[in-house]
């Protein structure tokens with residue numbers, strides 16, 4: 420039976436290369452991923468998301484996300500909402516800097532002192548939102564200094580976010596994206612087997628000629644999952 424992963428918050432920074440705020444978005448996001456909340460966050464790759472990666476989209480559908488955009492075009496927030504689900508929180512950097520009375524960085528390549536301060540403040544704001552979403556008391560997770568021996572790496576949802584389940588379908592081993600989460604959500608909400616299968620189809624491309632084989636394998640796995648379901652922490 421699957422053991423579901425710890426809930427994490429997905430951070431989606433914009434890909435803006437033309438504006439200093441785009442650089443700021445990525446710098447602050449990296450600080451949160453590597454230093455402030457390494458165990459509670461993953462990054463969602465916006466280009467991969469737009470390219471139609473099932474795992475990225477499934478992650479944003481099931482888990483909370485924070486979009487950090489460099490301008491009011493809000494590419495990260497809009498793409499997330501269009502292809503998966505509305506971000507839990509959306510930060511627009513110029514608005515954030517104005518509210519905090521902070522100066523915007525002047526260049527997009529190198530951060531001056533004002534840019535570094537803005538990146539620190541933005542990272543703290545993202546971390547605060549992560550705590551709020553996860554219901555963690557900030558006092559319990561204040562910025563613990565990271566020693567060299569326990570250095571962390573920012574994790575991308577491509578490799579660690581959304582669980583898959585491998586099923587034997589029509590004689591082949593097939594990875595079904597998000598299946599443990601779909602099972603848990605469906606069981607909690609009292610969904611019918613057909614609704615379970617409909618949810619699976621949202622996140623997985625199922626060849627029409629194999630639809631009945633998929634249905635049979637998935638509903639058999641669901642019947643096995645339900646009695647001994649394990650919940651997310």
Ligand code: SF4
Pocket residue numbers: 433434435436437438440441488489490491492493494495
């Ligand atoms: S939100 Fe603004 S800065 Fe970011 S990618 Fe879109 S247009 Fe560029």
